Amino acid sequence: MNFEAVIGLEIHVEMKTKSKMFSTSPVTFGDDPNTNIAPLDMAFPGTMPVVNKQAVINAIRVCHALHMSIDDELWFDRKNYFYSDLPKGYQITQQRRPIGSEGYLEIETSSGKKRINIERLHMEEDTCKQLHSWDCTLLDYNRAGIPLVEIVSKPEMKTGEEAMKYVEKIRSIVSFLEVSDGKMEEGSLRCDVNISIMPVGSKVFGTKVEIKNLNTLVNIQKAIDFEIKRQEAVLLSGGVVQQETRRFDEAKKETVLMRVKTDAVDYKYFTEPNIAPIKLSKQFIEDAISSSPELAEVKLERYKSLSLNDYDSNLLISNKDNCEYFDAVVANGANAKLAANWVLVDIQAILNKEDISIKQFKVSPKHLADLIKLIEKGTVSNKQAREIFVKMQENDADPNELVKAMGTTLISNESEILAIVKQVLDNNPQSIIDYKNGKDRAVGFLVGQVMKLTQGKANPALTNKLIVQELKER
Amino acid sequence: MKPVNKSVLEEAAQKLMFEMDEKQYDTLLEEFHTILSQLELIGEIPGVDEVEPMTFPFDVTNSFLREDVTQKPLDRDVALKNASDVVDGQIRLPKVVG
Numbered sequence: 004m005n006f007e008a009v010i011g012l013e014i015h016v017e018m019k020t021k022s023k024m025f026s027t028s029p030v031t032f033g034d035d036p037n038t039n040i041a042p043l044d045m046a047f048p049g050t051m052p053v054v055n056k057q058a059v060i061n062a063i064r065v066c067h068a069l070h071m072s073i074d075d076e077l078w079f080d081r082k083n084y085f086y087s088d089l090p091k092g093y094q095i096t097q098q099r100r101p102i103g104s105e106g107y108l109e110i111e112t113s114s115g116k117k118r119i120n121i122e123r124l125h126m127e128e129d130t131c132k133q134l135h136s137w138d139c140t141l142l143d144y145n146r147a148g149i150p151l152v153e154i155v156s157k158p159e160m161k162t163g164e165e166a167m168k169y170v171e172k173i174r175s176i177v178s179f180l181e182v183s184d185g186k187m188e189e190g191s192l193r194c195d196v197n198i199s200i201m202p203v204g205s206k207v208f209g210t211k212v213e214i215k216n217l218n219t220l221v222n223i224q225k226a227i228d229f230e231i232k233r234q235e236a237v238l239l240s241g242g243v244v245q246q247e248t249r250r251f252d253e254a255k256k257e258t259v260l261m262r263v264k265t266d267a268v269d270y271k272y273f274t275e276p277n278i279a280p281i282k283l284s285k286q287f288i289e290d291a292i293s294s295s296p297e298l299a300e301v302k303l304e305r306y307k308s309l310s311l312n313d314y315d316s317n318l319l320i321s322n323k324d325n326c327e328y329f330d331a332v333v334a335n336g337a338n339a340k341l342a343a344n345w346v347l348v349d350i351q352a353i354l355n356k357e358d359i360s361i362k363q364f365k366v367s368p369k370h371l372a373d374l375i376k377l378i379e380k381g382t383v384s385n386k387q388a389r390e391i392f393v394k395m396q397e398n399d400a401d402p403n404e405l406v407k408a409m410g411t412t413l414i415s416n417e418s419e420i421l422a423i424v425k426q427v428l429d430n431n432p433q434s435i436i437d438y439k440n441g442k443d444r445a446v447g448f449l450v451g452q453v454m455k456l457t458q459g460k461a462n463p464a465l466t467n468k469l470i471v472q473e474l475k476e477r
Numbered sequence: 478m479k480p481v482n483k484s485v486l487e488e489a490a491q492k493l494m495f496e497m498d499e500k501q502y503d504t505l506l507e508e509f510h511t512i513l514s515q516l517e518l519i520g521e522i523p524g525v526d527e528v529e530p531m532t533f534p535f536d537v538t539n540s541f542l543r544e545d546v547t548q549k550p551l552d553r554d555v556a557l558k559n560a561s562d563v564v565d566g567q568i569r570l571p572k573v574v575g
Contacts, residue, residue, distance in 0.1 A: 020545050021545045021547050022543075022546060022547045022548075027543075027546065027547055027548040027549040028547065028548070028551075029550060036565070036566045036567045037551075037553050037556055037557060037566050037567060037568075038550065038553050038566075039550045039558050040550055040551055041548070041551060043552055043553065045556060052542060053541075053543040055541055055542070055543055055545050056542035056544055056545055057544075057545035058545070060540055077540060085492070085493055085575075087570055087573050092532035133573065134567065135572065135573070136572075137572075138568060138572060139564075139568075139571065139572050140569070140570045140572050141564060141565070141567050141568065141569055141573070142567055142568040142569075142570065142572045143567055167512040170573040213481050224521060224559070228504050272528070273530070273532070276532050276533070279537060279538065279539055279540075280533075280537075281538065281539060281540060281541070281542065282538040282539070282540045282542065283540070287540075290519055291511065310498040
């Protein structure tokens with residue numbers, strides 16, 4: 004019997020606002036435990052939640068990017084459960100009226116494009132962080148109250164690859180919108196998978212298993228592919244799939260049982276009475292969208308309009324920091340194609356070698372732009388530019404100053420070059436014969452000779468032009 | 478609705494990690510009995526099912542959102558003052574997962 008999988012994803016995205024969802028304590032990562040908390044985060048009596056404007060703006064931007072309808076009235080609910088990570092005994096979330104509903108995104112897999120529909124996006128607050136050691140549990144409230152958006156897909160994915168691409172796309176959206184770091188390994192983007200299988204063509208879903216806490220894109224794919232095979236094996240051997248929660252064991256490359264779900268937990272949701280409904284004006288929603296940072300897709304189109312090829316454009320948008328750097332170089336007046344080449348080839352090689360990100364790279368976009376302009380103007384040759392570039396990396400030196408100091412300005416004086424060209428031609432009669440016989444290579448050789456005599460300082464374009472002109476006359 | 482009897486209360490106490498003595502169970506059962514019979518009385522009012530829950534006494538909305546500005550957080554010592562067991566600046570509990 005052939006089976007098909009039904010996969011739905013719930014993604015929690017931690018927002019990088021300055022303050023928390025309902026309190027004014029700072030949002031940070033990696034600070035000393037319990038140093039970023041306000042009375043509200045620990046549920047001290049008498050404290051009241053006040054909704055963070057930026058968190059709402061961020062949620063609106065993500066909703067818009069996911070083509071969702073946006074609710075213009077904010078309602079919050081309490082999700083009640085008793086656990087040590089939840090100081091208040093309830094989490095403030097949006098159960099009844101999520102800010103975003105009915106959206107979609109498009110993914111590109113090895114078998115083509117596919118639209119994945121999204122059921123809802125709601126705002127909520129993060130819980131406190133629990134550190135489990137062998138004999139006790141330690142609580143750090145720094146994370147309690149950090150704004151989250153939860154994005155719930157429809158159960159429409161069928162393979163590990165589709166799920167992985169879906170998460171990759173969400174991650175790209177939230178990081179390009181500057182809503183979140185989207186770092187799975189640091190927990191700022193967390194993914195839970197719901198997965199069941201059924202005979203191909205069936206309309207009745209099988210029993211759903213949840214896989215929790217997948218912390219890399221690759222693991223999402225691996226965990227799902229493993230889980231599909233495991234459920235198939237259970238059914239084919241005549242067993243039944245239990246409703247359970249599993250986790251992915253990275254070492255064993257398989258999912259392992261965490262707990263069997265006996266009955267559905269009743270969270271006894273009810274409207275949060277401490278937050279009166281908040282009306283969002285049309286203007287507020289429109290402003291949030293129109294002031295939003297550029298999405299990867301929009302950037303891609305813009306890069307193509309700058310006449311970058313598909314390969315370079317895609318390579319650039321695969322890294323948001325590289326995009327920012329590239330955009331700044333172009334904004335400083337550099338030719339886009341040359342700028343892309345420098346960022347993707349020359350700079351990338353250095354970043355790889357030194358294992359750093361472009362944010363740590365010493366040469367400023369402005370100075371790289373200046374260097375590129377020097378090449379475009381013919382003031383320096385490519386070879387000289389690369390020598391200058393090496394010097395610039397020491398302390399972000401100004402390339403214009405370096406050119407002066409090094410005396411590397413190209414000879415662009417026509418009569419000066421022509422004199423050398425004549426001399427080179429006189430010394431290489433064979434090349435003239437070769438050229439007359441149709442061997443264009445001869446020109447390259449002659450340019451090389453001129454460069455040799457001028458220590459590479461002759462303007463290459465001009466040299467080329469003068470050699471061809473002189474050859475034709477002889 | 479599930480009838481509230483002793484075994485329901487015992488199950489809830491177990492989940493909430495409470496320990497209660499017989500007298501407390503008796504008191505609680507009695508209180509539930511009172512509350513539930515009052516609710517039954519309300520349930521007899523005609524059309525009560527169609528009434529929307531009233532979370533807010535007045536039908537108001539506002540448009541206030543807090544600017545995303547931080548304020549000085551609590552000093553750690555103050556924040557953890559009520560905790561009985563603190564290790565390395567963190568509150569220590571009995572282990573909550575198996």
